[in-house]
Amino acid sequence: MIDTAPAIADPAPVCLFAFNRPDHTERTLRALAASPLAARTDVIAYLDGPRSADDVIPVAETRKVIEAQTGFATLTLRARDANAGLAQSIQEGVTATMQSYGRAIVVEDDIVTSPAFLTYMNRALDRYQDDPRVWHIAGFNEDLPPLLDRRGAVFWRFMSCWGWASWADRWQHFERDPKKLVQQFSDDDIHRFNLSGAEDLWGQVQGNLRGDIRTWAIFWYATIFRQDGLCLSPCRSFAENIGLDGSGTHCGPVDEVKPKDLCHDFDLPLPDDVTEDKVALEALRAHFSYRPDRLTRLRRKIRRLGAKLLG
Secondary structure, three states, X not given: OOOOOOOOOOOOOEEEEEOOOHHHHHHHHHHHHOOOOHHHOEEEEEEOOOOOHHHHHHHHHHHHHHHHOOOOOEEEEEEOOOOOOHHHHHHHHXXXXXXXXXXXXXXXXXXXXXXXXXXXXXXXXXXXXXXOOEEEEEOOOOOOHHHHOOOOEEEEOOOOOOOEEEEHHHHOOOOOOHHHHHHHOOHHHHHHHOOOOOOOOHHHHHHHHHOOOOOOHHHHHHHHHHOOOEEEEEOOOOEEEOOOOOOOOOOOOOOOOOOOOOOOOOOOOOOOOOOOXXXXXXXXXXXXXXXXXXXXXXXXXXXXXXXXXXX
């Protein structure tokens, strides 16, 4: 589809976070380069260093993929010699980019986007820049039947990090402190944080507190939540995650992952009413309350436990 949206005067930069998946990284970059805005967009690629000797070659191959990519206004590679982990890489990389540009679009190395993704992101960044109620622009959304037939986007409390954007004056409040959150959140806060009990998002905070995991996105969601901020999400997704194949650190394989029918609407209507969409939120709650992939994983755990018990 031809880009018919109003011209974007000053496209926001893209932060790309990559590690040891050259094939995923190449698909992500090629998809971004297919955007009509790519030639005017600066890309800053943050490449983490190897964790062990096994990572040396794939990290080097990923670097070659990044250095070979063309089609952007500029592509700057910032590579680490040592491994920092995704949480630290994103916190430091997004902060640095925000300080330089005032806003940023963020993608990880397993996010494939439609050609209209950058246009949607930039239009939303321009539209809501001066509205303190809006904290986050998401490019991904689940396939929610009540929303798939709607053209446009919705506001809700939920934050998706699979292709997103924000502004420096919001991101400056980001804080990764699970102990502080546990002390400050009431039972009612936790219930609302968990989408009224539909999902155990709070469990990620507790997992970080125990040291079982080290993630960042749950703390950006918590930052937005504490500020009563809203997140914009398209009714149909502009992005899909191709990393649910067991290659990622925190996302295990999901059965029967089907390619998403991505949105190619360059002039997507953006909502004037900056309030939480109750219908959309209820659809999201229903989605999280029943997911076949979750049940499949539970059955597998039960089978594995049974096999162990039987010796």
